[in-house]
Amino acid sequence: MYVRETFSTEERAVLSRFFTNIDGPVFALTNLPEVVKGALFARYSRSPKSLRRLFLDEFYDQPEVPIEELAEDSDNQQMVSLNRAEGLYDRVFSQYGDDSVAQLGGAxxxxxxxxxxxxxxxxxxxxxxxxxxxxxxxxxxxxxxxxxxxxxxxxxxxxxxxxxxxxxxxxxxxxxxxxxxxxxxxxxxxxxxxxxxxxxxxxxxxxxxxxxxxxxxxxxxxxxxxxxxxxxxxxxxxxxxxxxxxxxxxxxxxxxxxxxxxxxxxxxxxxxxxxxxxxxxxxxxxxxxxxxxxxxAGFDVEPDGIEEVSLVEWDHDAEDKIAAAALYAHTDLPDAQLQALVNGMSDSDKAEVIRAYSGDRQNRRHKPGRGMERSFYRFDVLSDFGSFRDLQRHRMMTLDWQRLGVKHGYSTPPAIEEVGWTQRWDDAMGRMSDFHDTLMNEHGPDVSQYVVPFGYKLRYSMQFNAREAFHMLELRTSQQGHPDYRRVCQEMHNLIRDKAGHKALADAMSYVDHGSYDLERLEAERRAEQKREASTAD
Missing domain, CATH: 3.30.70.3180 (Alpha-Beta Plaits)
Known part of the structure; x- marks a missing residue:
């Protein structure tokens, strides 16, 4: 099926040091400096040659090295032209401003x-x-x-x-x-x-x-x-x-x-x-x-009291738009015409489209396609800083946060009262609040953040599409999750279903877990041990 490129015995010996295979159309690069890989791909985009031929012709720098030396564990970097690669990289990136070249090497x-x-x-x-x-x-x-x-x-x-x-x-x-x-x-x-x-x-x-x-x-x-x-x-x-x-x-x-x-x-x-x-x-x-x-600094207004999680903006036509987006790749209709057809469908028919697009999901990693990206939700959240640290890792969304401070108060886990620590918890939070104010008077609001405990609340906004909602809400409500961020994501799911009225979408997020658990990590640890035992048995 594929044209097999011809290389000499000497060339094959060279290529075997830097490519995972010499004959197939798919291969990986090994033993090369990052700048060489970046420059090689940059040159690749503007050359009719295959990557392996391009490497031999323009980057390999020791054509006279005997084959027996190629088999030894010598310094691969000395066998390619770093100067040539750096020069090409500079020309493409610095002179021509091709920023995509900077995506071709990493560390x-x-x-x-x-x-x-x-x-x-x-x-x-x-x-x-x-x-x-x-x-x-x-x-x-x-x-x-x-x-x-x-x-x-x-x-x-x-x-x-x-x-x-x-x-x-x-x-x-x-x-x-x-x-x-x-x-x-x-x-x-x-x-x-x-x-x-x-x-x-x-x-x-x-x-x-x-x-x-x-x-x-x-x-x-x-x-x-x-x-x-x-x-x-x-x-x-x-x-x-x-x-x-x-x-x-x-x-x-x-x-x-x-x-x-x-x-x-x-x-x-x-x-x-x-x-x-x-x-x-x-x-x-x-x-x-x-x-x-x-x-x-010119705003002299105190914040309103709001719920821990507020749905402040959403696409009211989300389910209509997602149904049309789901069908788009399976028709030959213009987007506007297809949207008009979907708008005329009954609610049950639209729900059937969304169910079909979501499919028979066997686990939370089975997610529907990019049609789910047609809608959006924007949440305003006021949760403890500890929960924010976990939710902030979902970088595919649009997320922004305010400075960490003490004015919004703090949360106290139920276990603190159960172990008889409530007074000491409150005393600790009070002392750190006072020291935060002292530090702010001396060093300002940015530096004073360092002394604020994780239990204090932070305000942040999260805006994401329905496809990201599948990923974040299902992952962060799973049994092993921290109860604080589980609560935030459970409420997001409730608001999508009840406030936005997107029942078909909420139902499709079938792995959102609204249960409560005692030892949250126990089942996850059991599964991990089963995998370890199975691996040992193999």
Missing amino acids: HIACEQASNLLTKVLEWGRLAAYLEQSTRYIFYDQKLGDRYRYIAPPEVETGPLAGEYTKTMDWLFDEYSELVHKCVPFFEDQFPRQDGDSKFIYTASIRAKACDSARGLLPAATTSNVGIFGTGQAYESMLIRMNSHPLEEARDYARMMLEELRKVIPSFLKRVDIPDRGGAWSGYFRDNHEAMERIA
């Missing part, structure tokens, strides 16, 4: 000991992949060096409140440590280990329950580790935005990230700190931020 980077304010800055972009350390599986009762796992922001460390900051944060982590260890035996008594459950899965479920209950005391300064994989384009956008951020921590990490990324993908990041390129871009973001701050 993994780890950002450790980052505050939970910085993690949200790192994860703001849609174009990268992120994996963040979870507060759900780790007790934050151990010190890293000479302090608990929190950062002292540079602005505070050099200011008059440095000593009080350390004293207050150490006290808060002492409270957290005592609470989380009080929760463990409480939950063990409340939920005895069942026959058939290994000690491993039972302990993991109890620890998760204890962490879920106590995490509201952790401050936003709590450190986390974030692993990132991104393209050159994603990193450039991330670093330029971080360079304009009001927090010094974000700007410091941007500098460190740029330094390390230039060791692996230097050609992709040349514009970041050039004054009239990345510098001007960062200045644009900074100027816009300051202008909006000036305008917003």
Whole structure:
């Protein structure tokens, strides 16, 4: 079926070092620097040659190397022309402005000991992949060096409140440590280990329950580790935005990230700190931020009291539009004509179209197609910061958030009262509220966010289409989810069905779970153990 390209014995020996196969029409690249892969694909788009022939003709730099040396474990990077690749990349990207070239190479980077304010800055972009350390599986009762796992922001460390900051944060982590260890035996008594459950899965479920209950005391300064994989384009956008951020921590990490990324993908990041390129871009973001701050400062209005989750805007014709969008690829009709036909259908017929488009879903990963993207929902949410941290990871939506503060109050998990900790919980929240105000008077509202515990409420908006609703609401209401964000997503589903009136769409989200559970992680841990046992048996 495919034309098989002819290569000499010597060429095949070369190609075998850099391509996963030599004869098929589908193959992967290996053992090549990122800039070479990026430049090779950039050249590929403007050449009639196959990629493997292009590599041999224009990128492989040692045509006289004997075959026996190719079989040795020599330095592959010395066998391709880095200078040629970098030169081509510069011409295409810098001179011609082809930003798509910056999508052709990437890198993994780890950002450790980052505050939970910085993690949200790192994860703001849609174009990268992120994996963040979870507060759900780790007790934050151990010190890293000479302090608990929190950062002292540079602005505070050099200011008059440095000593009080350390004293207050150490006290808060002492409270957290005592609470989380009080929760463990409480939950063990409340939920005895069942026959058939290994000690491993039972302990993991109890620890998760204890962490879920106590995490509201952790401050936003709590450190986390974030692993990132991104393209050159994603990193450039991330670093330029971080360079304009009001927090010094974000700007410091941007500098460190740029330094390390230039060791692996230097050609992709040349514009970041050039004054009239990345510098001007960062200045644009900074100027816009300051202008909006000036305008917003003129509003002297107290916020209205609203529900935890409010559906503030939606597409009233969503089900009609989605039914038409679902049918579009299966007809030869213009969009407007097809929409008119659907508008004339009965409600039951439209519901049947949506049911057929959703199909017989065997699990929540079976999702209908892009026709579901025709509608939208916009929610205004006021939940604890801990829940926001989890929901913010859904970057395909349009999401924006306000500063973390103390004016909206805080939430108290039911377990806090059950273990007899209510007064100490309230005392801790009160002390941190007072210290937040002290810090704000000295350093302003951005820096004062560091001391706000996760239990305090944050306001944020979430706008997404129906297809994203399938993904987020079904995932975040699953049994193993944290009860706080489960409640937020359950209410979103209720509002889609009852307030928006989109019953057919709500019904199609068949894996939204409105149940309540005791040990939320237990079933997930059981399934994980079954998979481990099956893997061992194989």
